[in-house]
Amino acid sequence: MDDAAGLASAAPVTKERYRDAMAAVAAAVNVVTTDGPGGRAGFTATAVCSVTDAPPTLLVCVKRDSSVGEAFRANGALCVNTLAPEHKRLSNLFGGRTPVEERFAAATWRRGPSGAPVLDGALAHFDCRIDRVVDVGTHAVLFCEVLDIGVGEPCEGLIYVGRRYDSVLACAAAG
Ligand SMILES: NC(=O)c1ccc[n+]([C@@H]2O[C@H](COP(=O)([O-])OP(=O)(O)OC[C@H]3O[C@@H](n4cnc5c(N)ncnc54)[C@H](O)[C@@H]3O)[C@@H](O)[C@H]2O)c1
Numbered sequence: 746m747d748d749a750a751g752l753a754s755a756a757p758v759t760k761e762r763y764r765d766a767m768a769a770v771a772a773a774v775n776v777v778t779t780d781g782p783g784g785r786a787g788f789t790a791t792a793v794c795s796v797t798d799a800p801p802t803l804l805v806c807v808k809r810d811s812s813v814g815e816a817f818r819a820n821g822a823l824c825v826n827t828l829a830p831e832h833k834r835l836s837n838l839f840g841g842r843t844p845v846e847e848r849f850a851a852a853t854w855r856r857g858p859s860g861a862p863v864l865d866g867a868l869a870h871f872d873c874r875i876d877r878v879v880d881v882g883t884h885a886v887l888f889c890e891v892l893d894i895g896v897g898e899p900c901e902g903l904i905y906v907g908r909r910y911d912s913v914l915a916c917a918a919a920g
Pocket residue numbers: 763764765767768791792806808840883908909
């Protein structure tokens with residue numbers, strides 16, 4: 746039966762149905778890092794998206810009640826490290842309840858211009874200044890101006906789809 750607006754009535758969009766549908770959407774896997782006065786922190790994120798290329802801007806969504814959120818706000822800087830298939834274990838470490846030192850001990854890092862850790866061997870990295878934070882429901886959306894970019898050697902990217910990891914060809918054009 747159609748409602749007054751002419752739209753077919755549908756089952757309510759519950760959190761569970763929303764998550765089930767989102768589970769069907771493939772996403773690149775990133776470890777997002779920060780360092781500075783608020784301390785070193787990092788977490789695994791699939792909620793990362795390019796916003797505009799002028800000025801180069803991306804967004805990252807972070808759960809507001811996560812242990813890491815405050816460090817990002819305090820430091821005002823972050824690096825999005827896009828993972829290759831060999832980083833599956835790293836993704837699980839940064840996505841679980843692992844202490845921060847144990848997360849970082851599992852890989853080699855250097856410091857980007859923003860001060861945030863840059864992952865050796867990442868498919869690509871985007872070093873950023875956090876320009877704006879917008880709270881939406883359970884998450885904070887961090888709008889980030891990209892200060893520095895690196896494109897790595899790996900030609901395959903790590904993706905997360907159907908609640909599991911997979912890999913995809915991802916030879917990025919160096920610029
Ligand atoms: N955006 C996010 O915060 C996000 C994204 C992916 C996974 N995760 C977390 O990783 C764990 C494993 O995830 P899963 O994919 O195996 O199973 P799941 O059923 O928890 O999630 C299915 C999909 O729903 C989306 N999603 C999950 N939690 C969300 C949240 N709090 N806010 C917005 N979107 C969300 C993601 O696209 C995810 O891949 C869960 O604890 C999940 O909360 C969080």
